[in-house]
Amino acid sequence: MSSLSVHSAAQKNQLSLIRTLVSEDPKLVDAVDADQRTPLHWAASTGSLDVARYLLLQGAQVDKPDGSGWTALHIAGADIKKTNDKGLTPLRSRRRCKRDMTGCSLCFGVQEVLQINVKDRANQTPLHRAATTGSTGLIKVLLNPPEGSPKTRLNTGDRIGNTPLHLAMESAHAEAAVLLIEAGADRGRVNLEDQIPEQVDGVGGQEQKRVRQYVVERCGPCDP
Template sequence: MDPNHSEKFAIHEAAREGKTAVVESLLNANPKLASLKDDDERLPIHWAAAYNRLPIVELLASRKNFDPDVTDSSGWTPLMIAASLKNAEGDAIIELLLRKDADVNMKSSTGQNALHFATSKGNISTVRTLLANKCSARVKDKRGQLPLHRAAAIGSVPLMKILLEEGKSPVNATDNDGLTALHHAIAEGHGDAAIFLMKAGAELDKRDNEGRYAIELAPDKKVRSYIIQTAEREGIELP
């Protein structure tokens, strides 16, 4: 590695490591460092968000000409990065970015918005905040997936409930493979999530691009029989 590399990107490293005083003194010496892109086209703000360094995000966001929607090489904004932290740890950063008028509906280069990322990580409070700030649950990414597809794939009933009720997500939308949220829930072995979707109006006779009903994607007999028996008890007739 170029010996000047770490010196050149010292502010990025300080942002990652949570060294607020170092970031501050580097900026005081050269304010332009706030908009210096590293090899991943990330600014210090991206790294501060990725490592959940709230004081550094606050410091960077308080500077004049701060752009909350700046993207890295994958088209990720600081808001998307914060939304994808585990255990909803990025919520405080998200609140701060929203106060700075961050655009909740920006899409990454793969067509995902912050809601896709928050849903994938099972971040319920983050999803609620994003929806309350008009982040759309009806946007498909480049694979044709809605956040609901993600929630179904991880088997999160609370998230699916929020996306359907608060996000007005369509329940029967298909992705590029013709898979509905129900297909995803069953394929990943999430019986309770599948039953929830059936009760929420999932079309049971929808086939994917290979002509398969959702129930045919059950990974094993145990999951399949659990879903069939529970559906019967609920008065739901499978194809």
């Protein structure tokens, strides 16, 4: 990236520079770099909230995929070390937003978009990513789209049949799992290995056992 590019400015949360560049050329809002990433992709990757908010107000496309099939929403809810089907991480940068996703302007930008069920090349939606990382703030936003918008699909399976609930249980994110179940996630749906979410081994050991117990305490026993 050029040090003066709109992408670099988004990555570094340089709002004044972004405003100047976009005012001179509004098309820069969705301009792509060599990796097909937009300024919003970079803002999402580094927690540049002021820039993300501005880009969204200027009409930036939250569901626009980069060259690896990642949207800004995927990145906002993604495990930065998780790879896609090509073995690539969401972004080269290892920095990510440390704030609770409820405070991220990118999450609130979901209220302005329609394609919240967009899939990446692993057939995963932003809800899959949020479930994998236990991002309860983003899950809440995705589960409550604005009136008139499509509802978030709770039970979409990825390439190996895992739903967001499978991934929340696999990663031992109990609160995320409870949120999904309370929203209507199918606890009896099986993946390609014929496992329901509460049968997935995941992290294993006592931690996995505690998560399963917590889910039963909060939501009752599973009745597949």
